[in-house]
Amino acid sequence: MAGRPALAMIAHDNEKDDLVTFARSHAERLARFDLFATGTTGARISEALPALNVTALKSGPLGGDQQIGALIAEGRIAALIFFIDPLTPMPHDVDVKALTRLAVVYDIPMALNAATAEILIRHPGEFANATHPAEDL
Numbered sequence: 001m002a003g004r005p006a007l008a009m010i011a012h013d014n015e016k017d018d019l020v021t022f023a024r025s026h027a028e029r030l031a032r033f034d035l036f037a038t039g040t041t042g043a044r045i046s047e048a049l050p051a052l053n054v055t056a057l058k059s060g061p062l063g064g065d066q067q068i069g070a071l072i073a074e075g076r077i078a079a080l081i082f083f084i085d086p087l088t089p090m091p092h093d094v095d096v097k098a099l100t101r102l103a104v105v106y107d108i109p110m111a112l113n114a115a116t117a118e119i120l121i122r123h124p125g126e127f128a129n130a131t132h133p134a135e136d137l
């Protein structure tokens with residue numbers, strides 16, 4: 001992985017406030033990464049923290065999860081932080097499943113709730129500069 005490591009950040013609608021709070025409290029750590037996010041999530045993070053380098057892709061239901069999945073398959077994402085909503089049915093549930101599946105296939109750290117994201121972001125040395133498994137597949 002050349003250059004700065006990249007982190008993918010996504011939150012479903014009911015979890016977006018929590019992800020913005022998480023981003024605020026870890027702004028210094030997040031500033032060391034290039035951030036990729038689904039559309040609305042990326043807009044919310046950029047609005048709250050304009051100094052961060054956030055690339056906002058398409059909104060999740062319009063293909064954003066799949067775009068993040070493609071970046072993972074290309075070996076461009078060091079870790080995924082995805083605040084999922086476990087209580088609301090999603091029209092693009094299959095895309096969410098495909099994304100989390102790819103994170104498992106390529107064995108990147110994946111935090112699906114705030115408790116795990118807290119642990120992950122406190123240990124960037126464990127993953128930020130790792131040789132990505134995609135290079136071996």
Ligand SMILES: O=C(CO)COP(=O)(O)O
Pocket residue numbers: 010011012013037038039040041042058059060061064065092096
């Ligand atoms: O739906 C999402 C992830 O599945 C998130 O998409 P948005 O960030 O565009 O709301």
